[in-house]
Amino acid sequence: xxxxxxxxxxxxxxxxxxxxxxxxxxxxxxxxxACGSGGDSSGSGDKQGVVEITCTSCYGSxxxxxxxxxxxxxxxxxxxxxxxxxxxxxxxxxxxxxxERSQYYQRLALAGDLPDLFTGLPGDALTLGRTGKxxxxxxxxKDDPEWASSFYENAFAGITDDAxxxxxxxxxxxxxxxxxxxxxFKQAGVxxxxxxxxxxxxxxxxxxxxxxxxxxxxxxxxxxxxWANLIGTQPGGAEFLTRGVxxxxxxxxxxxxxxxxxxKDWHVEGFANRDAxxxxxxxxxxxxxxxxxxxxxxxxxxxxxxxxxxxxxKGLYENVGYEPSPGWTADxxxxxxxxxxxxxxxxxxxxxxxxxxxxxxFAEEQAQSFTQITVNGTYPAVRYEPTAAESKKLEPLALxxxxxxxxxxxxxxxxxxxxxxxLSQVFVNLWPAYVRGDxxxxxFLSKFGSDLQSKTG
Amino acid sequence: xxxxxxxxxxxxxxxxxxxxxxxRRGRRRARVRGRRPPRGQGWxxxxxxxxxxxLFLTFFAIPLVMLIVTSLADWSGFGFRYxxxxxxxxxFRDDTFWTAAKNTLxxxxxxxxxxxxxxxxxxIILAQRVWGWxxxxxxxxxxxxxxxxxxxLVFTSFYNPRYGLLDSALGVVGIGGQDWLAExxxxxxxxxxxxxxxxxxxxxxxxxxxxAIPEELYEAAEMDGASPLQRQLRITLPLLRNVIGTVVLxxxxxxxxxxxxxxxxxxxxxxxxxLTLALYAYRAYINNAWGYASAVGVVIVVVGLALIVxxxxxxxxxxxxx
Numbered sequence: 001x002x003x004x005x006x007x008x009x010x011x012x013x014x015x016x017x018x019x020x021x022x023x024x025x026x027x028x029x030x031x032x033x034a035c036g037s038g039g040d041s042s043g044s045g046d047k048q049g050v051v052e053i054t055c056t057s058c059y060g061s062x063x064x065x066x067x068x069x070x071x072x073x074x075x076x077x078x079x080x081x082x083x084x085x086x087x088x089x090x091x092x093x094x095x096x097x098x099x100e101r102s103q104y105y106q107r108l109a110l111a112g113d114l115p116d117l118f119t120g121l122p123g124d125a126l127t128l129g130r131t132g133k134x135x136x137x138x139x140x141x142k143d144d145p146e147w148a149s150s151f152y153e154n155a156f157a158g159i160t161d162d163a164x165x166x167x168x169x170x171x172x173x174x175x176x177x178x179x180x181x182x183x184x185f186k187q188a189g190v191x192x193x194x195x196x197x198x199x200x201x202x203x204x205x206x207x208x209x210x211x212x213x214x215x216x217x218x219x220x221x222x223x224x225x226x227w228a229n230l231i232g233t234q235p236g237g238a239e240f241l242t243r244g245v246x247x248x249x250x251x252x253x254x255x256x257x258x259x260x261x262x263x264k265d266w267h268v269e270g271f272a273n274r275d276a277x278x279x280x281x282x283x284x285x286x287x288x289x290x291x292x293x294x295x296x297x298x299x300x301x302x303x304x305x306x307x308x309x310x311x312x313x314k315g316l317y318e319n320v321g322y323e324p325s326p327g328w329t330a331d332x333x334x335x336x337x338x339x340x341x342x343x344x345x346x347x348x349x350x351x352x353x354x355x356x357x358x359x360x361x362f363a364e365e366q367a368q369s370f371t372q373i374t375v376n377g378t379y380p381a382v383r384y385e386p387t388a389a390e391s392k393k394l395e396p397l398a399l400x401x402x403x404x405x406x407x408x409x410x411x412x413x414x415x416x417x418x419x420x421x422x423l424s425q426v427f428v429n430l431w432p433a434y435v436r437g438d439x440x441x442x443x444f445l446s447k448f449g450s451d452l453q454s455k456t457g
Numbered sequence: 458x459x460x461x462x463x464x465x466x467x468x469x470x471x472x473x474x475x476x477x478x479x480x481r482r483g484r485r486r487a488r489v490r491g492r493r494p495p496r497g498q499g500w501x502x503x504x505x506x507x508x509x510x511x512l513f514l515t516f517f518a519i520p521l522v523m524l525i526v527t528s529l530a531d532w533s534g535f536g537f538r539y540x541x542x543x544x545x546x547x548x549f550r551d552d553t554f555w556t557a558a559k560n561t562l563x564x565x566x567x568x569x570x571x572x573x574x575x576x577x578x579x580x581i582i583l584a585q586r587v588w589g590w591x592x593x594x595x596x597x598x599x600x601x602x603x604x605x606x607x608x609x610l611v612f613t614s615f616y617n618p619r620y621g622l623l624d625s626a627l628g629v630v631g632i633g634g635q636d637w638l639a640e641x642x643x644x645x646x647x648x649x650x651x652x653x654x655x656x657x658x659x660x661x662x663x664x665x666x667x668x669a670i671p672e673e674l675y676e677a678a679e680m681d682g683a684s685p686l687q688r689q690l691r692i693t694l695p696l697l698r699n700v701i702g703t704v705v706l707x708x709x710x711x712x713x714x715x716x717x718x719x720x721x722x723x724x725x726x727x728x729x730x731x732l733t734l735a736l737y738a739y740r741a742y743i744n745n746a747w748g749y750a751s752a753v754g755v756v757i758v759v760v761g762l763a764l765i766v767x768x769x770x771x772x773x774x775x776x777x778x779x
Binding site: 102127278279433 | 551553554617618634724726732741
């Protein structure tokens with residue numbers, strides 16, 4: 001240790017201060033470099049000759065029920081194509097479908113950082129497709145008619161633009177029906193699930209009379225599913241839900257006016273739960289699983305996600321039925337069929353594109369479909385015919401509805417599948433005000449459409 | 458005698474409300490001369506400044522410049538088209554913008570005219586060392602350290618018309634069933650109710666300031682026959698001018714950029730009844746109008762700067778009173 005000489009300041013000497021400055025500089029450099037790190041991976045290195053593709057949805061989301069099987073899928077793919085292709089999963093902070101995720105993808109696209117493989121909603125596919133940053137699968141489907149024909153009809157409708165580009169490959173196609181509580185129906189004197197909307201009203205009056213709410217709604221997802229049912233079971237309804245929702249004024253669609261007024265009436269009559277405007281799915285789910293509401297529109301994932309949760313009343317599952325939507329006539333029933341989990345790829349290298357193609361084809365194999373259904377509760381976008389052994393293991397409510405989905409007079413997408421990303425924001429803002437009487441129906445539908453298209457709706 | 462004279466003089470100054478000491482205007486500030494670093498040490502000084510400078514540029518200067526530049530453009534990440542002031546003119550023509558601006562002002566007003574006075578009152582009371590003052594100070598401070606988002610989530614349950622605490626309590630007297638957050642008339646007051654009673658910061662700052670007031674002033678006033686209320690009104694309150702100005706400033710800026718609580722509780726609805734400027738900007742952002750969102754951001758910054766200047770002048774923040 002150097003001793004201070006007479007008259008020397010006890011403050012740090014020049015070299016020491018310079019050293020401090022260098023350390024500080026190095027600390028900043030380390031901090032800044034950490035911002036750009038790529039994240040976690042499976043740990044497999046780049047072996048020579050192996051084509052590696054990055055995948056963000058393959059990480060295995062702990063929160064998104066729809067992505068739980070993707071990790072299994074990636075592991076199986078790596079096993080099957082060992083030495084040829086390899087999927088490297090990257091931790092993705094935004095796996096849940098949301099406005100924020102769509103924005104996140106756009107930022108990644110802007111920075112040229114989109115992964116080789118990821119999943120999104122149909123809206124993401126079309127938005128990213130316009131940027132030219134994602135793969136067009138249309139030529140690949142054309143080259144492989146057998147693969148193309150394995151998908152359900154219209155599976156690509158929501159992700160194909162007017163020029164015929166298909167900006168992704170659908171992974172999930174879910175038949176979405178209406179759950180109902182048989183015990184509540186029985187208590188109210190309703191003998192069977194209503195087949196028409198008029199019968200629904202009669203049933204709801206009986207349910208209300210025993211102090212229960214007829215519908216569990218949340219002012220967003222489940223409410224809009226019911227809105228889709230009311231629209232989609234009319235001629236032209238499916239067309240509105242596919243393309244009309246992208247127009248800037250809904251008041252000119254008679255089927256939408258009729259559906260909207262019916263849905264409003266149910267709220268005014270007190271058929272819905274009291275917290276039906278919160279925009280929180282959990283409020284609708286708890287109303288149903290605690291036996292306070294008789295019906296809820298939702299997908300097959302609700303069985304594992306909610307009916308078997310600790311919050312559900314005892315014996316709920318045994319009392320639940322799952323039916324297609326009633327119709328405006330008895331022979332005009334329908335069903336939401338939602339293609340909402342899309343594989344997207346930003347791979348530009350030809351070999352990587354081949355690997356991506358191999359992966360999405362692998363994901364659509366029957367064996368993987370079975371895993372998808374059992375793990376996620378969602379059904380594949382390819383035609384799936386379970387073996388007798390598989391059928392025994394599948395959730396009967398969802399399987400039955402899926403099998404019936406091919407024979408429905410009306411099938412249609414959810415509002416979310418094709419509407420702009422601001423749908424949640426706009427609907428939560430306008431719907432309570434409309435039901436409370438702040439607007440008439442024409443004004444509401446006009447504003448609904450225009451706000452969806454506006455910059456700040 | 459000298460001490461008494463001093464107290465009398467001090468008392469006279471205090472009772473000469475509203476200002477204890479006139480503002481020193483027109484005085485030239487002493488010029489602070491920059492010192493050149495010793496010969497040969499310039500590079501070390503520059504190197505020492507560099508990390509801070511880099512952080513300042515990265516996290517403040519560059520984003521601010523980007524905000525201003527992009528506010529003049531049609532930009533959504535892809536493509537950049539210069540628009541001049543078109544975003545601003547479109548914004549000022551948009552009724553929704555003015556709704557958001559009015560709502561924001563109302564939220565600011567609730568903070569300034571309800572939260573701050575309540576906090577000052579509570580701070581003055583607790584500073585008298587009333588029974589259990591430490592306990593109440595802790596209890597009143599706790600909500601301040603809870604994040605706004607967490608607080609909002611608690612209030613979504615509190616206001617829930619089916620199982621919420623408020624509805625259950627009101628149900629006892631037969632007026633339950635109100636959906637506070639879904640009604641245009643009640644949503645805004647309901648949102649205000651989540652924050653106007655968060656008094657912790659104001660209380661702590663006020664109590665600290667009161668502790669610094671010389672006891673002699675109160676003793677002198679007492680000798681002069683001033684009642685406890687008069688002592689608080691004529692001594693404490695004027696001497697709190699600085700800290701009240703500071704909390705008004707903090708409150709104003711906090712609610713000018715009010716976002717998290719509103720987003721979680723109402724998303725700006727119903728029918729824009731609780732829409733704020735920050736939420737308005739966010740809507741533009743999720744609709745891919747990033748340039749427009751930046752323009753809203755610029756307006757918030759400019760209004761914020763104007764309010765900072767106005768409040769500092771109004772309360773003469775920074776000027777000593779004793």
